[in-house]
Amino acid sequence: MINSEKATDLAQRLAPGAEDAPAIAAPDRNLLTHGGLRGLIRDTVARLNALGIGRGDRVAIVLPNGPEMATAFITVAAAASTAPLNPAYRADELDFYLSDIGVKAILVGKDEQGPSVEVAERLGIPVLRLVVPEGAPAGVFRIEGNPVGSLVASGLAEGSDTALLLHTSGTTSRPKLVPLSHANLAASAAHIGATLGLTSADRCLNIMPLFHIHGLIAAVLSSLAAGGSVFCTPGFNALRFFQWLSEAMPSWYTAVPTMHQAILPRAARNPEQLAEAKLRFIRSSSASLPAAHQMASNRLPPGLRKPGSVGAAAGPEVAVMALDGRLLEAGETGEIVIRGPNVTAAYEKNPDANASAFTHGWFHTGDQGVLDEDGYLRVTGRLKEIINRGGEKISPLEVDGVLMDHPAVAQVVTFAMPHDKLGEEIAAAVVLREGQSASEADIRAFAATRLADFKVPRKVVILDEIPKGATGKLQRIGLAAKLGLR
Missing domain, CATH: 3.40.50.12780 (ANL, N-terminal domain)
Structure with missing residues (x-):
């Protein structure tokens, strides 16, 4: 027990x-x-x-x-x-x-x-x-x-x-x-x-x-x-x-x-x-937050499990907040915020970060998401990872989901690539399934059947392995530089 x-x-x-x-x-x-x-x-x-x-x-x-x-x-x-x-x-x-x-x-x-x-x-x-x-x-x-x-x-x-x-x-x-x-x-x-x-x-x-x-x-x-x-x-x-x-x-x-x-x-x-x-x-699981690990979870049987969702609150309180501090209703997209006994009281020696992260009585995670009518949370992107393509905001998670449906794709991470006129352009790093083949053109053509033109990656890099962080997670920020896409 x-x-x-x-x-x-x-x-x-x-x-x-x-x-x-x-x-x-x-x-x-x-x-x-x-x-x-x-x-x-x-x-x-x-x-x-x-x-x-x-x-x-x-x-x-x-x-x-x-x-x-x-x-x-x-x-x-x-x-x-x-x-x-x-x-x-x-x-x-x-x-x-x-x-x-x-x-x-x-x-x-x-x-x-x-x-x-x-x-x-x-x-x-x-x-x-x-x-x-x-x-x-x-x-x-x-x-x-x-x-x-x-x-x-x-x-x-x-x-x-x-x-x-x-x-x-x-x-x-x-x-x-x-x-x-x-x-x-x-x-x-x-x-x-x-x-x-x-x-x-x-x-x-x-x-x-x-x-x-x-x-x-x-x-x-x-x-x-x-x-x-x-x-x-x-x-x-x-x-x-x-x-x-x-x-x-x-x-x-x-x-x-x-x-x-x-x-x-x-x-x-x-x-x-x-x-x-x-x-x-x-x-x-996994996300880097100043809390002792678990925020939300799908439930084991006979509890409810919703594919595509990270589940309902599983420890701390979880809510979705507008920029003005207003808690949003089910179905509205905003920043995911948490509070509870497993959340740190503050960053150490960093008053500026504390002033922005700990506001309106909640910790601001930097993740974007939406709660449904059952209180189940869907993460729609990392605010800092949202790609700004000439003013059009694209969630890399949305593009990931489409590319993963390609029968030859085993792993994908979509990320921002610098662009001299648009500011940022969409790129994707892909690992193919063992024994499968696909070209950059094949993958872009597949994406074009499911995504608006401005969301289709302009560059697809096919790799044997996608660079990961120390804990094994794929990291979008900085990936363009690691792959030499400038």
């Missing part, structure tokens, strides 16, 4: 798990139980306090995907504030993030000697090492390193303490720092668990990166808060997915659409694994 909303820190959220119930699993590793995880939390909090790290201090975590990344997030957050960073970041990126967050220490792998260590040492940030004892259950570790300073506040974190610090993607501006409290994460874990009906019998197969809220909250924390377990892979790999499916025997998994699209064509080649699978449902 999902724990009470009154539990507002991670340690309390994990309390319901039975002592000997599985909590953390991983390929070719022994299970860590909920009792073992609680012991690891106690030991890690004591160790960090002994090193001079406690409540209010910030610790960057730079680790590869896997069980130790999951447990490091949970246990370090129980003592301090965590800042999980992408291990693939370059030195300049690490310099910005570590400086902007203001970390007291950085936690890396035992043998790590890459840019994260070099940048931390240059900035004078103490480096702590995560060591996995030989033969230890999945997720078990100890921290080695020297004391990093004086301890200000010891013991377990509380609900109002910051648990997680993340940056927005920064595709159009300087990345904004989003602090999420323990109460934010606890609310989100409860929302996801309730929507999915998670219980102690459920196990999630996690293929999402654990430096992002999708993997951290939807896969890891919601599973553990329900008393269930999570199987932590080294990260997404379509070639190994069905092997993991057989080993983990999960009741569900969650991923972004591009991952599902990579998995689906391989399903027919793995009939035995599919026959043995015990999946109760498959979840598809």
Whole structure:
């Protein structure tokens, strides 16, 4: 059962798990139980306090995907504030993030000697090492390193303490720092668990990166808060997915659409694994917002599911707002706004962004959408991604939907391409289905049968793979430059 909303820190959220119930699993590793995880939390909090790290201090975590990344997030957050960073970041990126967050220490792998260590040492940030004892259950570790300073506040974190610090993607501006409290994460874990009906019998197969809220909250924390377990892979790999499916025997998994699209064509080649699978449902999600992950969701049977919709509110309140702050009626298109216990109180050190994003009592998501009479939301575009072609506004999602109906198209992302007279022109990047063929002219001709002339892409680029962001999502903004379309 999902724990009470009154539990507002991670340690309390994990309390319901039975002592000997599985909590953390991983390929070719022994299970860590909920009792073992609680012991690891106690030991890690004591160790960090002994090193001079406690409540209010910030610790960057730079680790590869896997069980130790999951447990490091949970246990370090129980003592301090965590800042999980992408291990693939370059030195300049690490310099910005570590400086902007203001970390007291950085936690890396035992043998790590890459840019994260070099940048931390240059900035004078103490480096702590995560060591996995030989033969230890999945997720078990100890921290080695020297004391990093004086301890200000010891013991377990509380609900109002910051648990997680993340940056927005920064595709159009300087990345904004989003602090999420323990109460934010606890609310989100409860929302996801309730929507999915998670219980102690459920196990999630996690293929999402654990430096992002999708993997951290939807896969890891919601599973553990329900008393269930999570199987932590080294990260997404379509070639190994069905092997993991057989080993983990999960009741569900969650991923972004591009991952599902990579998995689906391989399903027919793995009939035995599919026959043995015990999946109760498959979840598809993701958007970068300063909230602890879930805003809306279609419902599992016997609840209502509407294809093309992201579902009804599933945690926070969701509404659609006009430019003047007026809440719109069903059927009217405007900006999607949210408010609720899983939404951050404010961006950090960014009054200008707060002034524009937190207005009229709601957080403004920057997404455009429409609610229907049942309260189900359809996202019609990202406001910053709307293409302005000589004054004509085109939703790239609409064009995506048409091009995906072409029988040879497996994946598509429509985006703005600079134009010297119109300002912006429409372009599309396309990946073809295996064994299928189509030319740029074929795809444009198909689009012309379904779209007004001004919505038909003037440029179609056929690729083996569309460039993606760090979390596996397709990114429209900046894609023209990446593909050399100027």
